[in-house]
Each structure stands twice: as C-alpha cells, then as structure tokens.
Amino acid sequence: MSQLIQSEKMAALGLLVAGVAHEINTPMGAIHSNNDIMTRAVAKIRKLLGPAPDKEISRLLDILGEVCRNNEIATDRIMKTVRSLKNFARLDEAERKTVNIHEGIESTLTLLQHQLRNRIRIVKQFGDIPEIECLPNQLNQVFMNVLVNAAQAIQDRGEIRVKTWTAGDAVKISISDTGIGIPTEHLSKIFDPGFTTKGVGLGTGLGLSLCYKIVQDHHGTIEVESSNQGTTFTITLPLEA
C-alpha cells in the first residue's frame, strides 16, 4: 500500500517537474538569445570604434563582454538542469523503452550537483554496456534514491564511485560511497518499507523499499555490502526483462 502511494506521489512529482521545465524554457530561450545579441552588439561596436578607441569606452566594452560571457555560463547551467529534469521525469516514456542507462545516471547526478559540490567527488567508471529494455523514469528513481543515501552517508568529504559493466546476460551498476556504513544489524532491514534511521521528517523509510520493488519489476536484483569504510549497492538488470 505505501509503495502504491509513493509511486503515485512520484508520478505527480514527474508531472510537476515536466510542467516547470516547460515553463522555464520560454523565458530561458529569450534570455539566452538576448545575451547572444548583446555579445554580437559589443563586437559590432568594437569594430565601429576602429583600431584606437577611447580608453574608457574600451574598458566599458570589456566589462560588457565579460558580463555576457558570464551570463552565457549561467544560462547554459540552467538549460542543462532543465534538460536533466526533463530527462529524469521522462513523462513521454511511461512505457518500456530500450535505453542506455548512462543517460539516466548522468541526469540524476546533474540534479544532485548542489548536494555534492565541493564535498563529494564523483568517480564514474562507465563500462561499454548495451542498451536495456526498462522503464527509464523508474530506474532514475532508483539511482536518485541510492545516490542521495550515499551522499547523506558521507559526513564530511568523500567519494561516490559509480561503476557499470556487463556480466553475462545482465548489466550491473554499483554505487559505492566512502560514508559511515550501515550497522550489520540494520542490513537485513534496509529494504523493508518504513524502516529508517534518518529520524522523523527526514526519511520516509520508503526510498529503498521502492528501489527494491522497481528493480524486482525489472526482474533484477539489488544487493548491499557495507562496512565502516562505506557502502556499496549493486544493481543487476537483465538485458531482456
């Protein structure tokens, strides 16, 4: 029952996310274009001024050019985030699709950037894996849940290693953190619905149980290994479900 509510919540969230992404897109397009126009105008003014322009005008044009470059970096970042949001929600793909799961992992990492930045180093060891038939938006939720847990397990600085490889008729994804680890007595319960150590208001205790359910729906497995050096989740997904 709780899993059902959780997946309904995620579907509603997906709709919201897609709507917001679409809504941001139009003004973003205008700003992106306007900034390009300013860059072009600055170049044209420079050309009109000739080889020996007034020092102060030249200084102001330098500042304008710098501001435009800075704006470009900023708008590119926003557009990348919006693309990732769209990709993460993948509302257009409610049915099974054959996709490369690296795309989903990349989008999820982009969305998590603010939680990771300056604190956690991400090491990607992506293998040469074939595309798999799956529900991409659901698998993205699995990556999101496991990655958020990994980031929360790291108390100060650390590393999250995301590895993918092929093993026989399956694709494997492992997500390892250098966090505090999960106590042995909790290991058998972490996939149980409602089990949480995060405290009231922080965790619902549904994240990993949902991951378990999604992976099971894909006829795959999710396994965990943990010590006080860190935790590794390994997801195994058959090439054809």
Place this chain on the structure above:
Amino acid sequence: MTENSNPTILLVDDEEMVLNSMKSFFAIENNYNLMTYTSPLKALEDLNRNHAHVDLVISDYLMPEMDGITFLAKVKEKLPMVPRILLTGYADKENAIKAINNVGLYQYIEKPWDNEDLKLVIRNGLEKTTLLHQLEEKVREVERAQRELSEVQKDILRVFA
C-alpha cells in the same frame, strides 16, 4: 520577392519576450522586415485581408488560441510556396516531427533556440523561396514562348491553307 526589397518574415509566438528577442536579433544581424503577432488568429486575419507579401513564416507550437501546426496548415492554404518553420519546446518534439511529415513543414527549431541556427534555417528557407520564384518565372517564360510559337504556327497554316 523583388530583387532589391528586404525579405519579409511573419513571426507568431504568444510570448512577447520571444518576439522581442527575435526582433532585436534580426535588427542587428539582417535587414528583414518582420511582422510579429502574439495571436495566430490575428495573423491569419491580416494575411487574408491584406494579401501581404510574406517570404517565410515562423510559428510557436504551444499557443492558447490555436496550435502552431494548425496555424501553419492554414498558412499553407493561403501561401503554398512559402516555407513554414515550427518553433517547439522539447516536450513537443514528437509532434513537431509528425507535423513535418504530415503538413510538409520546411523545418523545426527547438526552444531554447540558438540564434546562429535560426539565422541559417531562415537563410536557407528564403533561398528556397527565391529559387521557387525563379522557377515559376522560367515556367511562365516557357509558356509564353510556347503560346507565341503556336500563334506563329497558326499564321503559317493560314498562309498555306
């Protein structure tokens, strides 16, 4: 399109900020005459009334009054030779591709758009219009020559009849 006048582009988007940005872009880069509309219905009304000369039409996809594909299909009835370009957010990419195949659009541009791409697509579209006009002109010349020939033929037949 006459030799010396600047091409005219009709642009429809319900968002004023998109129209303004494109207006500024073309003001700085090309000397196109722009006709801009936030309402596709108003744009159609003006097209019907004025027989305005238009060389290329660009329309947004998602608009409250009428979607861009319907609008461009109506433009096609009026101006079959004019290239039509659809602007889309990436949510409606599939629709755009469908439209290109069904309604025979010239191109589609994704939002957020890249000005350099926009410039190229428009330039190529206008070139297509120019070539079509030249072809039309050639066809008319051939028809005229044929008519003259058949007149001459009639004259000859009359003389010998």
